Every structure is written in C-alpha cells, then in structure tokens.
Amino acid sequence: MIRSFFILLFVSFIVCLVLGGSFVWDAYFVGPVPEAEEMVFMVNRGDAVKDISARLKQDSLIESPFWFEVYVWITKTEADFQAGLFSLKPGMSYHTLVSTLTHAKAQEVQITFPEGYTVEQMGEVIKEAFSAITLLDWNITTDSQSPVLSSGIHLLESIPDGQGLEGYLFPDTYRFTNEVSAESIAETLVLTLQRRLAENNIILEDDLVMENGMTLHELLTLASIIEKEVPDAEGMKIVADIFLKRLKIGMALQACSTVNYVTGKEDPAVTFEDQQIDSPYNTYQRVGLPPGPISNPGMNAILAVLNPTPNEYYYFLTTPEGEMMYSKTYDEHVLKKQLYLK
Numbered sequence: 618m619i620r621s622f623f624i625l626l627f628v629s630f631i632v633c634l635v636l637g638g639s640f641v642w643d644a645y646f647v648g649p650v651p652e653a654e655e656m657v658f659m660v661n662r663g664d665a666v667k668d669i670s671a672r673l674k675q676d677s678l679i680e681s682p683f684w685f686e687v688y689v690w691i692t693k694t695e696a697d698f699q700a701g702l703f704s705l706k707p708g709m710s711y712h713t714l715v716s717t718l719t720h721a722k723a724q725e726v727q728i729t730f731p732e733g734y735t736v737e738q739m740g741e742v743i744k745e746a747f748s749a750i751t752l753l754d755w756n757i758t759t760d761s762q763s764p765v766l767s768s769g770i771h772l773l774e775s776i777p778d779g780q781g782l783e784g785y786l787f788p789d790t791y792r793f794t795n796e797v798s799a800e801s802i803a804e805t806l807v808l809t810l811q812r813r814l815a816e817n818n819i820i821l822e823d824d825l826v827m828e829n830g831m832t833l834h835e836l837l838t839l840a841s842i843i844e845k846e847v848p849d850a851e852g853m854k855i856v857a858d859i860f861l862k863r864l865k866i867g868m869a870l871q872a873c874s875t876v877n878y879v880t881g882k883e884d885p886a887v888t889f890e891d892q893q894i895d896s897p898y899n900t901y902q903r904v905g906l907p908p909g910p911i912s913n914p915g916m917n918a919i920l921a922v923l924n925p926t927p928n929e930y931y932y933f934l935t936t937p938e939g940e941m942m943y944s945k946t947y948d949e950h951v952l953k954k955q956l957y958l959k
Contacts (some may be wrong), residue, residue, distance in 0.1 A: 732915035784910025
C-alpha cells in the first residue's frame, strides 16, 4: 500500500514536471520558425481573454487556449490587452504574444461600413480615411485577381472563377492603424465574416454547402439582394421566403437592386428601359441568381435566407417611406405599385 502510494506520488511528480516544463517552454522559449508568415490579428475593444485565446487558436497562432489563459492569469495581464491590429506569427511564445498584444498601438482610425455597402462604396470610405490607400489599390485588392483569394481562408473557396470579394467583406465598425494596407483591411473584413458566421452557428462544411442546399456563394448572393431590398430584419425573412419560392418554381427574382447594381442608380423602382439591360445581373431578364453578390450583407440578411418566414406572397414592394407592401397575385402587386410608387 505504502509502495503504491509512493509510486503514484512519483508518477504525479513526473507528470507535473513534464507539464510544467512544457508550459514554461511554450510560455518563454518557443519561437516561430524562420519561414513563418506574419498574420494580421485584431483585438476588438472589450474583448475578454477567452475571446482572444479562442481566436488565436482559430488562427493557429497557439495550440492551447487554456495554457495561454493560465499565462495571462499568472502574469496578471487580463486588463492590459489593447484594441487594434497586430502582426503575429504562428509559434510565438505566450510571453511574446501577450507582450505584443498588451502594448499600445500606433494611432488608429475608426471606420464604419454600413450593411449593404458595395465594394465600391467601401473603397470610398477607405480612401477618405487613409491617404496612402487609393481606389486603385482597393479595386486590385478586391477584384477577381485579389491576393486575398489565395490567403488560405476557407470560406473564400466558395467564390467561383471571375468573382471578387463582393459579398464577403463583413460590414461593421473597425479600427485600423494609419499604416494598414488595403489587403490587410480586406482580409480583416473576410475573417470577421468567418467569425460572425461561426458565432451564429452557421457551420461551413468542407464543400461550403449550407443546410438548405445552397452554397455559401449562393447564400451570400441572395442575402446581398435582400439587404438592398428590405430595411428591417422581419421584412427580410418574409422577402427571403418570397425569393426562395421564386427560385424553386423558376420565376425571375425581378429585384430592382440587381438592375441598380448594373446602372449605379438607387431607384426603388427601376424604369422599363433599365429592365431591358442585357446583363447577367439583370434579374428581370435572367431567371435564377445573378453570378455573385451585389452588396456586402449583414447578419440579419444572411440569417433571413437560412431562416425565412413562410408566407403566401409572391410579390412585394417598398414605398418611398420604407414601408413593405406584400401581394399574393401580380394584379394585386400592380395595383399597389400604382398606389404607392407614383
């Protein structure tokens, strides 16, 4: 009995020694391999240590969120993390990571991208905020040859050839340093979309097909149209069901927003002439979804596609005052257009 006790005590001592040695090694002595590439990591204002450790793990910057949190607790640095963008490398020690993430950054610029902004509109916001980034820089960074497409971000594998980052740049408020590049901004917005999808339990399987059978690209395409068509979350769910029914029966979506994407207009009801434009984005002339998103949708529009509100409507319109009007038949829809879209 006594011998077994000492054996157990010895084994426990060895295990503690190994774990302790491994922790000390990871905390202070480990370092990135020479060929390790820098990654942009963002700490949001108000992030808890658990939020930071989880994203470090998600980005493969640490192996164990638990031991990282233990190091933060031991060093009493929980309240020292700074909001901003940081350049990190996989394999950094906990000491180096915490030291980097708890030191004040250079002056930051806060910018907001409203839900439904296009890549072009985002470029205008960026141009105004950062003198070193031109519209050409942003266009190159977000078009079909974007370097971000080869960054290894999983959800971007959904993008068909010939399509850029439209629809994949999550609209939100961000803080960047003055020295940030167009590529870093775009990558941060894409990674934010990836994080927000995960936070809402939208699981991206290897084939990037959603539970409703749509690919991620199709989901974002329809969500981007709904974002431009409907002003509120509840209306988005109703219109999502209308559009999904139309797609199912082979009826044209007839979304004014897709025509406006071609013309650059913001008209709530497009003209007959505009409806005749020959473009794959003209959903009056083409059945099915356009080739890609027409804006960058927020979570309400994305969730509306995944969780539509069943209804009997096939038509809708938005009045100049922003009120939604729904119709079951085309004749009823035409009458409401005459009444509300004078």
